[in-house]
Amino acid sequence: MAYVTAVCALVQYNDLYMAPVIFTNNLTKRYGRFTALSGINLTIEPGVVGLLGPNGAGKSTLINVLLGQSPITSGSGKVLGFDVASQQPRIRSRIGYMPENDCLIPGMTGTGYVCYTGRLVGMNFADAMQRTHEVLDYVGLNEARYRPAQQYSAGMKQQLKLAQALVHDPDLLLLDEPTNGMDPDGRRSMLALIADLGKAGISVLLCSHLLPDVEQVCERVVIMGGGRLLTSGNIADMRRPHDTKYTVDYAGNADAFCLQLSQRNVAIHDRSNGTLRVELPQANQQNLILLSAQDANTKIRGLHPQRSTLEERFMAAIRSQDDRGAPK
Amino acid sequence: MSQENHQYQRWPGRHKQPSPISGLMAIVVTGVRLQYHRRFIKLLLLAGPASVIGICIMLYVLSMLELLAGQPQARELYAFARTFLGVDLSAVSQLGELREVIWQSVFAFAIRIELFVVMIIVARIGPGLIANDIKSHALTIYFAHPINAKTYLMGKWLVAATFIASVTLLPNLLALILGSMVTSGLPSIGQTLALGLNIIIAALGVMLIGGMIMLALSSITSDSRYVTVGWLAVCLLPAMAQAIVLENIPTDRVTGWLGSISLMDNAVMLTEKLFNLREAWQQSGIPPKAFADALAHPIDPFYPAIVLGSVTLVASAFCYRRILTFAKSAASA
Numbered sequence: 097m098a099y100v101t102a103v104c105a106l107v108q109y110n111d112l113y114m115a116p117v118i119f120t121n122n123l124t125k126r127y128g129r130f131t132a133l134s135g136i137n138l139t140i141e142p143g144v145v146g147l148l149g150p151n152g153a154g155k156s157t158l159i160n161v162l163l164g165q166s167p168i169t170s171g172s173g174k175v176l177g178f179d180v181a182s183q184q185p186r187i188r189s190r191i192g193y194m195p196e197n198d199c200l201i202p203g204m205t206g207t208g209y210v211c212y213t214g215r216l217v218g219m220n221f222a223d224a225m226q227r228t229h230e231v232l233d234y235v236g237l238n239e240a241r242y243r244p245a246q247q248y249s250a251g252m253k254q255q256l257k258l259a260q261a262l263v264h265d266p267d268l269l270l271l272d273e274p275t276n277g278m279d280p281d282g283r284r285s286m287l288a289l290i291a292d293l294g295k296a297g298i299s300v301l302l303c304s305h306l307l308p309d310v311e312q313v314c315e316r317v318v319i320m321g322g323g324r325l326l327t328s329g330n331i332a333d334m335r336r337p338h339d340t341k342y343t344v345d346y347a348g349n350a351d352a353f354c355l356q357l358s359q360r361n362v363a364i365h366d367r368s369n370g371t372l373r374v375e376l377p378q379a380n381q382q383n384l385i386l387l388s389a390q391d392a393n394t395k396i397r398g399l400h401p402q403r404s405t406l407e408e409r410f411m412a413a414i415r416s417q418d419d420r421g422a423p424k
Numbered sequence: 425m426s427q428e429n430h431q432y433q434r435w436p437g438r439h440k441q442p443s444p445i446s447g448l449m450a451i452v453v454t455g456v457r458l459q460y461h462r463r464f465i466k467l468l469l470l471a472g473p474a475s476v477i478g479i480c481i482m483l484y485v486l487s488m489l490e491l492l493a494g495q496p497q498a499r500e501l502y503a504f505a506r507t508f509l510g511v512d513l514s515a516v517s518q519l520g521e522l523r524e525v526i527w528q529s530v531f532a533f534a535i536r537i538e539l540f541v542v543m544i545i546v547a548r549i550g551p552g553l554i555a556n557d558i559k560s561h562a563l564t565i566y567f568a569h570p571i572n573a574k575t576y577l578m579g580k581w582l583v584a585a586t587f588i589a590s591v592t593l594l595p596n597l598l599a600l601i602l603g604s605m606v607t608s609g610l611p612s613i614g615q616t617l618a619l620g621l622n623i624i625i626a627a628l629g630v631m632l633i634g635g636m637i638m639l640a641l642s643s644i645t646s647d648s649r650y651v652t653v654g655w656l657a658v659c660l661l662p663a664m665a666q667a668i669v670l671e672n673i674p675t676d677r678v679t680g681w682l683g684s685i686s687l688m689d690n691a692v693m694l695t696e697k698l699f700n701l702r703e704a705w706q707q708s709g710i711p712p713k714a715f716a717d718a719l720a721h722p723i724d725p726f727y728p729a730i731v732l733g734s735v736t737l738v739a740s741a742f743c744y745r746r747i748l749t750f751a752k753s754a755a756s757a
Contacts, residue, residue: 165567166752185570189442193568197561202552203458215450216569218440227435234432260565265435289432296432 115177117142117268117299118162123171125157132157134323135171140301144294146310146331147303148410149320155303158320159270163188176267189217192261196272196303198253206232206241206248206256214263224263231259235289250277254286262293269293269300275309287313311335311406319410321417327409334409337401339379341365344372348394356388373402442570451571451579456586459549465587468548471541472595475534479599480606482508482530487607490519509533510717515710524615525704527603529718531596531619532699535626536692538592542634543659543688549587550638551651553580554747559646563750573747577639584635593627626695633691633736640739643746662686670721683723687735690728697725 118140125133133154149155160166162175164184173180175187201209207228214224232241235255240248245256254274261269274290275283291313294300304310310317311331318328346353347370354364357374362384366373376384382399389396440446459465485501492498494517502514509529516522557563566576600620603609610616641654666686670678684690696702696719705715 160753163568185442185572188568188570189439191568193564195561195564195568197564199561199564201458201562201565202556202560203461208454212450212454213565213569215454216447216566216571218442218446218570219437223437227437230433230435262432264439265437292432296434298432 116140116174118173118175118301120173121171123161123173124169125154125161125166126169132323133161136325138318138325138328140299140318141316142297142299143315144290144300144302144313146314146317147301147320148305148307148310148317149326150414152322153320154323155320156272157323159193159272159303162270163191163193189264190267192264192266192269192298194257194261194269194271194274196276199257200245200248200253202246204245205243206237206245206252206259209245209256210241210259210263213260217264219264227263227265228259231262232256234262235259236285251279251282254278254282258286258289267299269298270303271300272303273305274302275304275306283309307406307410317406319413321414324417326413326417331406334406335403337403339401340376340381341402342374342376342382342385343398343400343402344374344385344396345370345398346372346389346394346396348389349392350394352392353389353394356392357385360384360388362388370397444570444572444575447569447571448575448579448582451566451576452582452586455553455579455583459583459587462548465545465548468541468545469587469590471538471545471591475538475541475591475595476599476602479530479534479596480602483527483599483603483607486519486523486526486530489513490523493517493519506717510715510719511705512710512714515714516708522708524610524619525701525708527610527619528622528699528701528704531600531623532695532701533718534596534599535592535623535630535695538595539630539688539691541591542588542630543656545587545591546584546634546638547652547655550584550635550655551642551648553583554639554642554743555644555646555648555651558643558750559648563747567751573744573751576751577744577747580639580642581635584638585631588631588634589627592630593624596623596627622698626698629694629732630691633687633732636736636739636743637687640743640746643743659688663688675721678721679723680727681731683721684727684731687732689720690732692720693723693728694725694732696720 116139118138120136120138123133123136123138124131136154136158147155147158157166161168161173161180164180164187168181176190178186178190180187201212204212207225210228210232211221211224214227215221219227229241232238235258237252237255237259240252245253248256254277258271258274261271271290275286278286287309290300290302294313294315300313302310302314314331316328316330317334319326350367354367354372357364357372361377363375364372365375374385376382385399386396388394460469485504489498489501489505492501498514502512505511505513509526510533511526511529513519513526519526557566563576567573597620600616600623604616610619637658638651638655641651641658642648644654645651663686666683666689669682669685673682684693702719702722705718706712708715
């Protein structure tokens, strides 16, 4: 009997922690004739995931739909295993949402505000207040918590918004531009907090225009454009070494070396003192670089494959979407 | 930001099934507490105790008048009753027999005065109820939690209703209890309970109408100053128009819709109807002249009821529609 109970507990644990936190199947959202989301098929596993896209890509609409605020037109979706069409209260009680805008309630102190948001989820006053102080300590809002929140600096407001999203200990955090308006030190601390939350087992969906932020803390990324899902995957995979792009460190006659490379159809993208960024006509043709160096009497000191950046992948995805055309 | 070494600690507490009641209570308690901290509101709330004292004094004076009826010492007391109630009680030989209608007149008069206090207190607490949330994007926060448009609207209405109740319902009920204690009270418990019930119904009506009109105005704009102006306009302009109509058109022709322009006057008329004052005074046997000033301009209560009901219904539907729109676009607001 104990064995069966243990197996059931393990199955439940797996269901809870290994199931996708967000799953959508052909999810479409239309406003009249305008299609804001077009057939989104998305599976987001637990972890810290970046949601990228240019303005008008459908990120906010997707958040709206995931929060159950806006009814979907067709398709289906689940957040933390709850249906977005019929189980909005359950979803909202397990999600922490940090909006992009200031959303402070006039006349409230930081403590009062965070406690209030805890109570809106259904926590009793004692629990909400205790938890308020815990999360305010965590985000680093010290004595200022007793001041009216409207007097806070931009960075402190961001900290407060993160605290209100955490007060009820959600399983999924939706963070919309969490580093907006923060100074470099504040931004670094905020990203450290997000990374720590990921380690603590809270799944995070991070919407940001700042690709370095996403690159720094996210394991995976979802790129949207024109209401479509353009691409998604692990950031590590996206930043894999290029097959054809290389950085060459050399010593010798630069002009002769470049001439030899050009004759062998190797494109030169960047030329600086002792370093070239080149692109081979095909993969696995590094010998073209070596032969060119030999013929130009130039020594090769280093030959490294270039890594694609998230920005490159992002721009490539947006270009491909532009080529296909946005849904009307 | 000084956070460097802290690690996030999960909350060991139990996540409850989201319930609209807990969210509603949070909105009401926090909303009332936020408003109560304003000095001017505390000052306005003194109208509640003042109302209790005023009604109790009036009831005490009237009980004294019962004892001194017909005696020369009662002359000043008759003048007092005429000033406040508009009734010439010297025309009544047995005041004790009219105690029920006199008490009803006292409370109807009190409600008439309290309507002005309600107008001022709602003008102070109401404009920001929704407008401030729109201005500060706080609606995003509400609708990211297990709060729907109905719960939000109900919560905000209850905040307004709490303050209206504290200057109408609570003082009147307290005055009824204290008045019954400091005088010999109404002849029967049934009459006392009926009067209490009338007080509750009248106050609920004021809470519903005043609260919903204010919320509708507050949901229109994000600038609470415009809401205050709008509220005062809704209260005062029709009252002024009604006064001009009554001044310039023969009284017997001001009936039906023409006599139901003012929301405040309509509320007074319906209160009189609820307390059944006109019929009670007419049946009292004293000359109509003696109580003419105690009653509002006679109008079929159907018209004021339709006007107030329609305004409240339209205000509620409009406000709900606005909140629903905000709720649907909260994340992208």
